[in-house]
Structures are given as structure tokens and as C-alpha cells.
Amino acid sequence: MTAAGWPEEETDGPPVLGGRWRRLLARMGGRLVALAEAEGERWVLWLPVAFGAGVSFYFGLRQEPDWWIGGAAAGGCTVLVLALRRWFAMAGVAMALLMLAAGFLVAQAHTIRMAAPVLTRSIAGATVTGRVMVVERRPGATRITLRDVTVSKLAPERTPAAVRIRLSDRFPAPAPGSVVRLRATLLPPQAPAEPGAFDFQRRAWFMGLGGTGFATGAPELVEAPPVTGWSTVAVAFEKARGAIAERVAAAIGDPVEASVTTALLNGEEFGIPEATMDDFRNSGLAHLLSISGLHVGIAAGILFYVVRALLAAVPYIALRWPIKKIAALFGILSALAYTLLVGAPLPTVRSVLMTGMVMGAIMLDRHPLSMRLVAFAGLVTMAMDPEGMLGPSFQMSFAAVVALIAAFEKGSVRLAEWRRDAGWIVRGLFYVGGILLTSVVATLATLPFSLFHFQQIAFYGVLSNLIAIPITSFWVMPWSLIAYALLPFGLEAPALIAMNWGDRAVIWTAEFFGRLPWASLTVPAMPAEGFALLVMGGIWLCLWTRWWRWLGMLPVLAGLASPMLAVRPDVLVAGDGTVMAVRLPDGRLSASVKGGGRMTETWRERDGERSVADPWPADGGWSGGGRSLECDALGCLYRVQGRTVALPRLPDALDEDCGAADAVVTAEVARRCRADLVVDRWTLRHEGAHALTVTAEGVTVETVRGLRGDRPWTGRQ
Numbered sequence: 001m002t003a004a005g006w007p008e009e010e011t012d013g014p015p016v017l018g019g020r021w022r023r024l025l026a027r028m029g030g031r032l033v034a035l036a037e038a039e040g041e042r043w044v045l046w047l048p049v050a051f052g053a054g055v056s057f058y059f060g061l062r063q064e065p066d067w068w069i070g071g072a073a074a075g076g077c078t079v080l081v082l083a084l085r086r087w088f089a090m091a092g093v094a095m096a097l098l099m100l101a102a103g104f105l106v107a108q109a110h111t112i113r114m115a116a117p118v119l120t121r122s123i124a125g126a127t128v129t130g131r132v133m134v135v136e137r138r139p140g141a142t143r144i145t146l147r148d149v150t151v152s153k154l155a156p157e158r159t160p161a162a163v164r165i166r167l168s169d170r171f172p173a174p175a176p177g178s179v180v181r182l183r184a185t186l187l188p189p190q191a192p193a194e195p196g197a198f199d200f201q202r203r204a205w206f207m208g209l210g211g212t213g214f215a216t217g218a219p220e221l222v223e224a225p226p227v228t229g230w231s232t233v234a235v236a237f238e239k240a241r242g243a244i245a246e247r248v249a250a251a252i253g254d255p256v257e258a259s260v261t262t263a264l265l266n267g268e269e270f271g272i273p274e275a276t277m278d279d280f281r282n283s284g285l286a287h288l289l290s291i292s293g294l295h296v297g298i299a300a301g302i303l304f305y306v307v308r309a310l311l312a313a314v315p316y317i318a319l320r321w322p323i324k325k326i327a328a329l330f331g332i333l334s335a336l337a338y339t340l341l342v343g344a345p346l347p348t349v350r351s352v353l354m355t356g357m358v359m360g361a362i363m364l365d366r367h368p369l370s371m372r373l374v375a376f377a378g379l380v381t382m383a384m385d386p387e388g389m390l391g392p393s394f395q396m397s398f399a400a401v402v403a404l405i406a407a408f409e410k411g412s413v414r415l416a417e418w419r420r421d422a423g424w425i426v427r428g429l430f431y432v433g434g435i436l437l438t439s440v441v442a443t444l445a446t447l448p449f450s451l452f453h454f455q456q457i458a459f460y461g462v463l464s465n466l467i468a469i470p471i472t473s474f475w476v477m478p479w480s481l482i483a484y485a486l487l488p489f490g491l492e493a494p495a496l497i498a499m500n501w502g503d504r505a506v507i508w509t510a511e512f513f514g515r516l517p518w519a520s521l522t523v524p525a526m527p528a529e530g531f532a533l534l535v536m537g538g539i540w541l542c543l544w545t546r547w548w549r550w551l552g553m554l555p556v557l558a559g560l561a562s563p564m565l566a567v568r569p570d571v572l573v574a575g576d577g578t579v580m581a582v583r584l585p586d587g588r589l590s591a592s593v594k595g596g597g598r599m600t601e602t603w604r605e606r607d608g609e610r611s612v613a614d615p616w617p618a619d620g621g622w623s624g625g626g627r628s629l630e631c632d633a634l635g636c637l638y639r640v641q642g643r644t645v646a647l648p649r650l651p652d653a654l655d656e657d658c659g660a661a662d663a664v665v666t667a668e669v670a671r672r673c674r675a676d677l678v679v680d681r682w683t684l685r686h687e688g689a690h691a692l693t694v695t696a697e698g699v700t701v702e703t704v705r706g707l708r709g710d711r712p713w714t715g716r717q
Contacts, residue, residue, distance in 0.1 A: 130147055439466060526563045590614060645692065
């Protein structure tokens with residue numbers, strides 16, 4: 001024995017250290033194996049995560065893979081699973097690889113299935129004919145989606161399958177299902193405003209939209225055969241949404257209150273004024289306007305309890321029929337009807353899947369809420385719409401549900417027992433505490449996604465939800481179901497007015513908390529790497545149940561810190577070169593034109609700023625903090641740390657700028673420019689929006705095309 005109590009090792013190496021480290025590693029390995037075995041029932045939850053990783057990997061590629069790659073990968077992994085089925089651990093790894101390949105395959109197949117012509121240039125003064133499938137009522141305008149489109153200036157093989165056109169409110173909105181002809185200017189789906197910004201081109205591809213535009217005249221009805229097949233159902237529900245909006249407007253005089261009531265009844269948020277939407281966002285109540293799990297669950301739950309109570313009131317039925325299971329069936333049907341009525345957005349589809357499985361579990365006498373239920377719903381939702389997984393609706397919806405189940409699954413049984421044996425006062429406290437804890441958990445769970453997609457934090461979300469959720473649950477939604485029941489008979493007005501009293505209280509709550517000092521905080525855009533760390537850390541934290549789950553806090557904290565470490569560009573250039581912006585000494589952006597529309601709004605939001613600075617001066621400039629801008633009639637010179645970026649307004653300034661500046665940015669053609677970096681019309685057309693970062697070492701550039709590559713939805717392959 002050694003002095004430390006370890007036995008001597010008969011080896012050629014160091015006897016004490018060799019034995020000590022071997023035993024230490026053996027103990028650690030044994031503990032990890034024991035921990036993995038203890039978490040055995042949770043391993044299956046990682047299969048949907050692997051599926052989602054495969055979807056993300058596909059969309060992260062810069063070049064479209066060959067059509068056979070996804071199928072070959074899935075087939076190879078299937079063979080691997082079968083070959084390793086007798087070795088549990090290795091078969092588990094092979095199964096994870098199979099799910100990864102399956103996610104890749106489903107995303108690739110979905111992209112191929114959605115292939116349709118997309119506009120690559122604007123078309124002015126075209127005659128567009130198509131069937132109206134969607135009507136979106138907005139303040140001052142109506143937006144319609146046309147399918148089975150013909151365009152006068154396009155060949156049939158280059159004509160998009162669907163286009164979305166904005167109509168002035170001077171023109172009457174056509175009825176869903178009708179065929180209209182109108183004069184319009186058509187535009188390609190808008191590319192990202194800067195590298196890393198929201199990609200509407202990709203979203204439009206998977207929505208089946210090949211172009212957008214605006215009408216220059218009134219729509220003219222065209223005689224055409226009626227709709228058939230599934231389109232009949234879609235048109236019927238679209239007409240129902242329009243009828244609901246008209247009935248609400250007739251019953252409720254205030255347009256703001258009417259728009260909120262309409263949003264809760266038919267899912268149309270477009271009519272809500274932007275100021276009111278800002279109040280809901282700043283107060284943390286925007287989720288109440290987006291039809292999702294809360295609304296579907298309440299609608300199904302109310303009908304479940306009403307049907308069960310009515311059946312229980314009849315002794316003959318209550319003693320002979322399974323009334324709880326019958327009520328669960330009605331809950332499923334109500335969730336389906338509500339989802340179709342509000343247009344079946346992705347969060348609602350997820351919610352109706354979850355609700356259907358909960359009610360199905362009741363019908364099968366199984367536990368209705370579990371993490372496996374959420375995992376299955378996530379898998380089905382991703383398979384239905386792989387691209388939707390990349391959007392905030394899917395991510396925030398699932399993050400809230402997963403976090404809530406992870407927080408409550410351990411103690412839910414004990415809490416239920418305490419609540420069952422408690423008096424009504426304690427039960428009331430349980431309810432208030434449940435809402436408070438639910439709001440805290442859901443707010444923390446959705447915070448990373450709010451930071452990544454919207455660059456915003458709502459500080460009073462817990463307090464506002466503590467007031468608004470009970471009002472919505474116990475007043476607004478019950479009256480909405482009564483209004484639905486009375487609508488076919490034209491007797492809905494009293495129910496709508498009563499529902500609006502609750503909506504008025506919710507609006508007041510949003511206005512009060514949304515307008516308080518420091519109601520919300522805007523932060524710079526989170527880097528994709530930081531977001532990936534956050535997501536994986538959050539998943540690790542929620543899916544495991546033992547102590548090692550807390551290791552997930554490390555990547556979560558690193559991801560939350562990433563916006564503070566991100567370096568925002570010094571110069572931003574729109575894809576068409578019409579709008580540019582430079583960074584001021586105070587960190588804000590100053591644009592080349594006043595306004596700038598959605599482009600400068602996106603830049604401001606991703607900067608985490610509440611306002612943009614004054615536009616560039618026509619003559620003169622400013623300086624400070626190592627930055628300066630000098631402008632005259634020919635253009636501007638932007639200087640940072642001894643480097644110069646020329647921003648000419650007229651072609652006459654190109655020769656001088658190209659010889660003196662480190663970089664030249666112009667909307668003109670500058671093929672003969674001698675500067676080290678040249679961004680001109682052809683570069684912008686080929687590469688999209690540019691982001692330039694200026695340092696003492698030089699000027700670096702990042703482009704939209706350089707970041708996302710050439711994919712089917714970009715128009716280049």
C-alpha cells in the first residue's frame with residue numbers, strides 16, 4: 001500500500017497515478033451510465049430534437065442539395081438502425097441519426113413540393129386575373145390573395161401560382177371565391193433587409209406566394225366556374241371570417257375594440273391599429289391576440305365541461321353512457337372548428353394537436369399531460385410545415401408549453417392533492433399563484449425567442465398577464481362561444497357586447513402597462529450562434545430531470561450575453577441601393593433619405609434602437625467619437641478610424657471617390673472603379689443588401705447572398 005492508501009500497480013508507468021486515475025474514470029463512467037439509465041424514459045424526447053436539427057441543417061445550407069441526398073441519407077440510417085438493433089446504445093445513436101436524416105428529407109421534400117414560379121422583376125401596369133382565396137381587412141386598405149393567376153405580361157410557365165395584392169379602401173373588397181380582374185403593379189417577394197434579417201422570400205415560397213403588389217384600379221368581377229374540392233371549405237371559412245368581422249363592426253361602435261374582438265373571434269389581427277399593437281407588445285400581452293394554445297384550450301375546455309354537465313344532469317345518460325369521453329369528443333370537435341375558423345395558423349395547428357391528444361387521452365383513460373405528448377405534437381407540426389419551425393410562432397409556442405410541463409411535471413400530483421383537500425379561499429390562492437407562476441415560467445421561456453426575433457423584452461408581462469388571462473379565460477372566451485352559437489340566428493349582438501366588456505378591460509391593461517416607463521427594452525439583434533446556444537441549453541434544461549439538467553444554464557447564459565458582444569455594421573445598404581445608412585457617434589443610424597419605410601424600420605429594430613437619427617444633410621456634416629460624415633451636392637464621405645467610405649449621389653463624383661476612398665457604395669454602375677471595395681448596382685443586384693464594418697485594418701463586408709447562399713426561394717441556383 002502507498003502512503004495515500006492506494007495499492008501499488010504492477011505496471012511500467014507511474015503506479016500510483018495510473019491506478020488512481022483509472023479508478024476515478026471508472027467511477028465517473030459508472031455514475032454517467034447510472035445517470036443515463038435513470039433518465040431512460042427521457043431519451044425518446046430527443047428524437048424530435050434530432051428531427052428539428054435535420055430541418056435546421058437543411059435550411060442552413062448555402063447551396064440546394066441534389067434531390068436524392070435526403071432519401072439516400074434516410075435510407076442509409078434505416079439500414080444502420082436495423083444492423084445495430086441488438087446493441088441498445090448504438091441503436092439509439094443510429095436512431096438519432098435517422099431522425100436527423102428524416103428532418104432533412106422532409107424539409108427537402110417540402111421545398112420540392114412547393115416549387116412554383118416566382119417573380120424576379122417588378123411588372124408595372126399588368127392585368128391580373130385570379131380567384132380570391134383570402135381577404136385581409138386592414139386600416140385603410142384590404143389585402144387579397146389570388147390563386148389560379150394569369151398575368152398579361154407573363155407567359156403561363158412563368159406565372160406565379162398565387163399573388164398577394166393590396167387594394168385601397170376606395171375599392172370594395174371582393175368576396176372570397178370570386179374571380180376578379182384588376183390592373184396592378186407586381187413585385188418579387190422582398191429579400192432580407194440586411195444579412196441575417198427576416199427572410200420573407202423563403203416564407204413566401206412555402207406559403208405558395210410568387211409575388212406581391214398593389215392594385216391601381218378597382219377589381220372587376222369575372223364570370224367563372226365555382227370553387228370545388230377542399231377550396232370550397234377554405235372559401236366557406238373565409239366567408240365566415242368576413243361575416244364575423246361585419247357583425248362585430250355592427251355591434252361594437254369603437255373601431256379599436258371591434259378590431260380586438262374580431263381578432264379573438266376569427267384570428268384577424270390585421271385590423272388592429274399599430275399603436276394598440278405596440279401597447280400589447282410592450283405589455284407582454286401580444287400572445288392574447290395571436291390565436292394559439294390559450295384560446296384553443298379554453299374553447300375546448302369550456303365545451304368539454306358544458307357538455308359533461310348537461311349530460312350529467314340527465315340520470316339515465318349519466319348512469320349508462322361514458323359522459324366524460326363523450327364530452328372529450330365534443331372538445332376535439334370544437335378545437336377543430338375553431339382552428340378552421342381562425343385560418344389554421346401554425347400555433348393553432350400545434351394547439352389543436354395538443355388539445356386533441358389531451359382529449360384523446362381522456363377518452364383512453366390515460367394521463368392527459370406529458371412531455372411525450374408535446375414531443376409528438378412537435379414532430380407532427382414540423383413534418384407538416386418544416387419551414388414554420390424557423391419562425392417565432394412555432395418556437396415561442398413550444399418553448400412555453402415545454403417549459404411549463406418541465407416546471408410542473410414533478411409536483412403537479414402533490415399540488416392537485418393539496419388543492420382538492422383545500423377550502424375555497426386556499427383554492428383561490430392556488431389559482432392566483434398558478435397564474436403568477438405560469439406567467440413567470442412562460443415569460444422566461446419565450447424571452448430568448450423574443451430577443452432573437454423582435455429584439456424586445458417586456459418587463460411588466462407577468463403583472464399584465466396576471467390581470468388579462470383571468471379576464472380572457474372566464475369572461476371573454478365563454479362569451480365568444482355563446483356568440484358563435486348565436487351567429488347563425490343573427491342574435492349575436494348581446495353576446496358580442498358582453499364579450500367586448502372583457503376586451504375593453506384587456507385593452508386598458510395593455511395600454512396601462514405598455515405605456516409605463518421602462519415597459520419594454522430593445523436590444524441589438526442576437527447572433528445566430530448565440531441563439532443556437534440558447535435553444536440547445538433550454539432544451540437540455542427542460543428534457544432532463546436529474547441534476548445534470550442545470551448544466552444547460554451555461555449555454556443559456558452565454559446565448560443571453562451574445563447580443564452585448566455582437567458588433568453591428570457601420571454602413572447598411574438596401575438591396576436596390578435606394579436607401580443607405582451610416583452609424584453615428586452615439587450608436588444610432590442615420591439614413592440617406594427621410595423615412596425609408598420598412599427597410600430603415602428593420603435596421604432600427606435590429607439595432608435595438610427606439611428611433612432613427614436625422615437623415616444625412618444635403619450640405620455639411622458632423623463629426624465626433626472617431627467618426628465623421630461630410631456631404632455636398634455630389635455625395636458624402638463617411639470616415640471611421642482613418643478609413644473612408646464614399647457614398648456618391650451622382651455619377652460625376654465616382655472618378656474622384658474611386659481614387660481616394662477605401663470603399664465606394666453607389667446605386668450606379670461603377671465597373672471601372674479602382675477602390676479596394678466597390679458596391680454598385682450590379683453588386684447589389686447579385687448579392688442583395690450589404691452590411692459594411694469599418695475598422696483601422698480595413699473595410700469588411702457581409703451580404704445577404706453570402707450569408708444565405710443560393711436556394712430555390714432566392715431566385716438563384
